[in-house]
Amino acid sequence: MEFLSDLWAVNRITVAYAMVNAFFALSCYAVLQAGFLSFSTVTFAAIGGFLGAQMVIHGYALPLVFLASGVAGTVSALLVALVFLRLSSHWMALASLALVLITRVVVLNAPALTGGVMGLSVPMALPMEWLTALLAIAMICFWALYNSWFGIASRVLREDPSVAACMGVDLRKVQFTAFGISGFVGGLAGVLLALLLQYISPDTYFISIAFTMIAATVLGGSHHWLGPILGAAVYTVLPIASQAVLPHVQDVAAGVVLLLIMIFLPRGLIDPRAFRLRRAARGAK
Amino acid sequence: MELFASQLLNGLSLGSLYALFGIGFGLVFATMGILNAAQGCYATWAAIIALAAAESLGLPFPLIILAAVLGGGVVAIGVDQLGFQPLRARKVDMLGALITSIAFWMILDSLAGFATGQQSLSFPAWSYPGYMLTTNPIPLPAMQIISISTLIVITVAMHYMIAHTRLGSAIRAVGWNPVAASLGGVNSRTIILLTAALAGAISGLAGLLGGVLTSNVSFTLGQSLMLKGFAAVVVGGYTDVRGTAIAGLLLGVLEVFCGQYISTALRDGFTYSLLLLFLLVRPQGLFGSRGFIRA
Amino acid sequence: MTTFRKIVSAGLVSAGMLIGGTLGMTSAAMAIDPGTYKIGWVADRTGVVAFAGVSYAQGGQLAVEEINASGKLGDGVKLEIVEREGASEPARSIQGYNQLVADREIIATACCIFSGIAGALKPIAKNNGVPLVFYGATMPNLPELPLIYNVTSLPGVQEVALSKYLVEVLKPKTVAYFVLADNEAFQQRYKASREVFEAAGAETVGVATALGHDTDFTAQATQLIALKPDLIMVYVTQIPAAGFIQAVRQRGWEGHMATNEAISPIAVWKKIGEALAGVPFSVAFTADTAETPPAKAFVENYRKKFGADPDVYAAQGYTAVQLIAQGLEKLQGKPTREQLAEAMASLNTIENDVFGGIKLVDGQLITDKNNFVAWTREGKIAPWKP
Numbered sequence: 011m012e013f014l015s016d017l018w019a020v021n022r023i024t025v026a027y028a029m030v031n032a033f034f035a036l037s038c039y040a041v042l043q044a045g046f047l048s049f050s051t052v053t054f055a056a057i058g059g060f061l062g063a064q065m066v067i068h069g070y071a072l073p074l075v076f077l078a079s080g081v082a083g084t085v086s087a088l089l090v091a092l093v094f095l096r097l098s099s100h101w102m103a104l105a106s107l108a109l110v111l112i113t114r115v116v117v118l119n120a121p122a123l124t125g126g127v128m129g130l131s132v133p134m135a136l137p138m139e140w141l142t143a144l145l146a147i148a149m150i151c152f153w154a155l156y157n158s159w160f161g162i163a164s165r166v167l168r169e170d171p172s173v174a175a176c177m178g179v180d181l182r183k184v185q186f187t188a189f190g191i192s193g194f195v196g197g198l199a200g201v202l203l204a205l206l207l208q209y210i211s212p213d214t215y216f217i218s219i220a221f222t223m224i225a226a227t228v229l230g231g232s233h234h235w236l237g238p239i240l241g242a243a244v245y246t247v248l249p250i251a252s253q254a255v256l257p258h259v260q261d262v263a264a265g266v267v268l269l270l271i272m273i274f275l276p277r278g279l280i281d282p283r284a285f286r287l288r289r290a291a292r293g294a295k
Numbered sequence: 296m297e298l299f300a301s302q303l304l305n306g307l308s309l310g311s312l313y314a315l316f317g318i319g320f321g322l323v324f325a326t327m328g329i330l331n332a333a334q335g336c337y338a339t340w341a342a343i344i345a346l347a348a349a350e351s352l353g354l355p356f357p358l359i360i361l362a363a364v365l366g367g368g369v370v371a372i373g374v375d376q377l378g379f380q381p382l383r384a385r386k387v388d389m390l391g392a393l394i395t396s397i398a399f400w401m402i403l404d405s406l407a408g409f410a411t412g413q414q415s416l417s418f419p420a421w422s423y424p425g426y427m428l429t430t431n432p433i434p435l436p437a438m439q440i441i442s443i444s445t446l447i448v449i450t451v452a453m454h455y456m457i458a459h460t461r462l463g464s465a466i467r468a469v470g471w472n473p474v475a476a477s478l479g480g481v482n483s484r485t486i487i488l489l490t491a492a493l494a495g496a497i498s499g500l501a502g503l504l505g506g507v508l509t510s511n512v513s514f515t516l517g518q519s520l521m522l523k524g525f526a527a528v529v530v531g532g533y534t535d536v537r538g539t540a541i542a543g544l545l546l547g548v549l550e551v552f553c554g555q556y557i558s559t560a561l562r563d564g565f566t567y568s569l570l571l572l573f574l575l576v577r578p579q580g581l582f583g584s585r586g587f588i589r590a
Numbered sequence: 591m592t593t594f595r596k597i598v599s600a601g602l603v604s605a606g607m608l609i610g611g612t613l614g615m616t617s618a619a620m621a622i623d624p625g626t627y628k629i630g631w632v633a634d635r636t637g638v639v640a641f642a643g644v645s646y647a648q649g650g651q652l653a654v655e656e657i658n659a660s661g662k663l664g665d666g667v668k669l670e671i672v673e674r675e676g677a678s679e680p681a682r683s684i685q686g687y688n689q690l691v692a693d694r695e696i697i698a699t700a701c702c703i704f705s706g707i708a709g710a711l712k713p714i715a716k717n718n719g720v721p722l723v724f725y726g727a728t729m730p731n732l733p734e735l736p737l738i739y740n741v742t743s744l745p746g747v748q749e750v751a752l753s754k755y756l757v758e759v760l761k762p763k764t765v766a767y768f769v770l771a772d773n774e775a776f777q778q779r780y781k782a783s784r785e786v787f788e789a790a791g792a793e794t795v796g797v798a799t800a801l802g803h804d805t806d807f808t809a810q811a812t813q814l815i816a817l818k819p820d821l822i823m824v825y826v827t828q829i830p831a832a833g834f835i836q837a838v839r840q841r842g843w844e845g846h847m848a849t850n851e852a853i854s855p856i857a858v859w860k861k862i863g864e865a866l867a868g869v870p871f872s873v874a875f876t877a878d879t880a881e882t883p884p885a886k887a888f889v890e891n892y893r894k895k896f897g898a899d900p901d902v903y904a905a906q907g908y909t910a911v912q913l914i915a916q917g918l919e920k921l922q923g924k925p926t927r928e929q930l931a932e933a934m935a936s937l938n939t940i941e942n943d944v945f946g947g948i949k950l951v952d953g954q955l956i957t958d959k960n961n962f963v964a965w966t967r968e969g970k971i972a973p974w975k976p
Contacts, residue, residue: 022692023685023688023689023692024685024689027681027685042390047330047389047390047393093575096575097574097575097578098578099389100324100328100330100389101574101578103330103389103393104330104525104528104529104574105571105574105575107525108526108529108567108570108571108574109571111522111563111567111570112564112567112568112571114563115561115563115564115567116564118560118772119560119561119564126774127772127773127774128705128706128774129680129706131709131710131713203681207680207681207684207710208684208710208713208714209680209684209706209707209709209710210680211680211706212772213679213680214680214681217522218679219681221332221397221400222397224393224394224397225394225397225398228390228391228394229394232390249682250685250689253674253675257673257675258635259405260675261401261402261404261405261636261677262401262402262405262406264401265398265399265400265401265402265405266398266402268394268397268398268401269377269378269395269398269399269402272378272382272391272394272395272398273378273381273382273395276382276385276387276391297816298812298813298816301812301816302809302812302813305808305809305812306809308808309806309808309809405636408636408640413635413636413640413641413643413644414641414857414861415641415828415829415832415861416861417861417862420863425840427840427841427842430841430842434812434841434842436808436840436841439808505805505806508806508808509805509806509807509833510832510833510836510861510862511805511829511833515638515803515805515829516805518803519803519804519805550809551809554798554799554800554809554810554813555809555813558771558799559771559798559799559800559801560771560772560799560801562801563801
């Protein structure tokens with residue numbers, strides 16, 4: 011029994027990390043599945059994270075904190091969408107990268123809100139029950155969305171925007187909704203990370219997390235909502251596994267694994283199309 | 296007045312590095328549609344390879360430049376063939392290529408850390424012209440003049456090649472649509488290899504000059520060039536190297552003057568806000584043409 | 591034998607056994623049980639300050655080797671360092687630290703170059719009751735007995751001492767500063783120093799700033815040289831300091847500059863060379879100026895093991911392990927984390943002292959020696975003469 015509780019103690023924090031990363035990945039997925047490459051999740055997370063951290067420091071109740079972070083994320087996402095949706099896909103990727111860079115500058119230069127270069131210490135730890143409950147709710151919502159008009163419309167939009175428009179899909183509505191969802195989940199991800207680390211700084215929501223979260227989402231599969239969750243889990247465990255197996259070259263090992271997965275499974279680990287094709291092939295026999 | 300001129304020169308020299316790097320980055324983006332997160336690593340590795348060649352073979356400066364150019368090209372071809380080519384065969388889009396480039400960024404940066412022993416190295420004093428051409432009226436370091444002239448030469452050469460030669464047309468055709476280009480008689484495979492090598496070589500050159508000018512050969516070299524070089528590409532428009540060159544110089548000068556006369560803390564804020572402004576108001580950049588957007 | 595003699599001899603024998611047994615027990619009970627005791631170490635062997643992180647880790651490893659070889663903790667007692675790579679990133683460091691703390695075999699931990707990360711790990715250590723020794727964070731007021739210690743000699747005190755010395759010796763009328771805008775520790779050092787100079791009547795003619803990840807400093811060098819100050823004070827980390835000093839000298843400015851211990855490692859001399867000569871700084875330890883027997887032995891052993899001279903970072907990593915070991919020395923039986931914390935809290939100084947005069951006050955290491963040194967033209971560090 012002690013062995014099991016020790017095992018849990020050592021790995022509890024990794025499981026928590028994987029769950030928080032799942033929120034980041036889901037936020038990226040929300041925008042990716044509508045056909046856009048955007049790093050803006052980081053900005054939504056920064057806004058949600060610093061707002062949430064300040065609320066926790068000032069003693070607000072957790073449910074209120076989570077709601078506020080999510081709403082703040084949504085509002086910023088809709089503003090970003092207003093501005094970015096005028097750009098074509100290439101530009102949007104560049105613009106969102108520029109947005110991430112600007113976010114850091116703003117965080118550094120607003121010490122009253124964000125603690126500036128020293129960062130903010132968050133006095134409360136993340137309760138596992140809240141994290142699990144929120145993730146379960148998120149999974150249910152994404153499952154529902156996948157099978158709803160929004161899910162179908164966004165898949166068509168991603169495949170071919172012109173065909174989607176011909177079929178009567180209101181492109182703007184789908185795109186804005188995608189950003190809105192990304193914003194809410196992103197803001198939530200930000201505050202969850204703040205509570206998990208109990209310390210956030212300008213470098214917490216920056217390029218490194220932008221790239222790794224997109225990588226995790228694509229790795230897991232950006233065509234189904236389970237993909238980001240699995241991708242986040244793999245991405246969280248990978249550095250730890252590499253450190254245990256190849257301690258001094260763990261970063262190189264992680265990169266190589268990512269590369270191999272991209273070469274052999276470019277649509278990610280969870281790919282509905284591959285399942286369907288395989289099922290059809292089996293059925294045909 | 297002398298201070299102004301001196302700082303102007305500093306800004307132009309710094310900007311020429313951003314511009315050179317941006318030309319390489321923009322070439323990959325424009326012709327292959329890949330947002331290459333590993334481009335900074337080409338710069339870092341070109342500098343590392345050149346340093347190793349200089350120290351072990353005692354090369355003179357022009358050969359060191361050659362080593363950097365070749366080094367950058369080879370690394371770029373390696374990344375392209377190992378990472379991007381398999382994706383091309385499967386017709387994977389920009390997203391897949393981006394993730395692959397992220398994987399290479401992790402690998403190459405980590406290896407660069409090992410290669411330099413986690414230290415920041417510098418080129419030995421005998422290997423580059425580190426003297427001042429004159430100190431009156433303002434200090435004129437030879438390396439800064441070399442940087443700026445290199446940018447001008449590369450910009451002119453690249454623009455001429457892309458706009459006025461068959462090779463340039465072939466590159467543009469492959470960038471637009473590789474299948475259509477091969478139907479027109481262009482060997483897409485060769486052109487892609489050539490484009491990758493060229494982009495790596497030019498970014499590598501930026502890495503070498505940066506490594507010499509700042510006495511810093513380490514993985515941080517590529518990272519700092521990447522962030523600013525990408526801004527140069529956006530502001531200048533990635534379809535025209537002249538735009539990137541001018542935008543890069545502009546950004547360098549802006550950075551230096553902002554730091555001198557306003558404040559360093561807001562310096563990056565200026566640069567990136569300018570970037571965002573251009574993206575929103577004039578996405579094709581200063582010189583780009585609006586039509587060149589991949590479907 | 592008569593009954594009386596039997597009783598007496600039995601009594602003498604038992605008394606002898608009792609005394610002998612007690613003595614034997616006492617000497618055996620003065621040490622902890624044989625076994626391997628693990629020290630958790632959050633390392634920064636990659637990332638932006640890896641050059642220092644590697645030094646800290648190597649210093650710690652040397653200490654463990656020396657202590658194990660000397661057997662001073664007892665027969666069959668071995669120390670072992672378990673490393674987790676933090677790469678100077680908060681998320682990775684926090685994750686790694688949590689894993690270390692969850693391992694019951696780890697009896698004490700050490701970490702941190704960045705004060706922000708130190709501040710983040712402190713509550714985790716406190717919540718889990720595990721002793722934590724900071725080997726590199728420079729923020730004041732970090733230590734909290736009995737669990738949290740800091741063996742970094744705080745730069746603030748050294749800064750003020752160096753500034754006062756420079757005021758005496760150079761009598762500057764105008765001073766310019768080069769500072770990092772986004773580094774709280776250096777901002778405070780700069781302010782402390784500026785106070786000293788301004789109180790002595792030296793006017794601040796200009797302040798140039800840079801950001802942490804900058805690599806080009808010619809603009810700031812040009813800016814400050816144009817002001818023609820009597821003295822330039824450089825409060826930045828290693829790469830900016832080296833780059834700035836080189837840029838200033840290349841432009842032909844021969845005036846006085848002073849900086850901090852960031853340029854003390856030999857790698858910086860190899861990189862920049864003569865431009866660094868004659869620029870004074872205050873540092874707690876260098877291999878070239880090591881005078882006391884423990885310091886010289888440390889330099890000797892470090893050279894043998896790693897083939898290079900130790901720098902101040904290695905000395906601090908070494909001292910962190912010494913502190914933990916000295917705490918373990920006072921314990922007996924099977925030591926727990928709480929017992930070790932109490933033992934460490936009771937220490938006033940560290941015996942194996944490579945700094946030449948240190949005290950432990952409320953968990954913070956204090957050095958009372960001020961070494962004002964500079965690089966010489968031959969590439970050695972020596973006491974600075976203006």
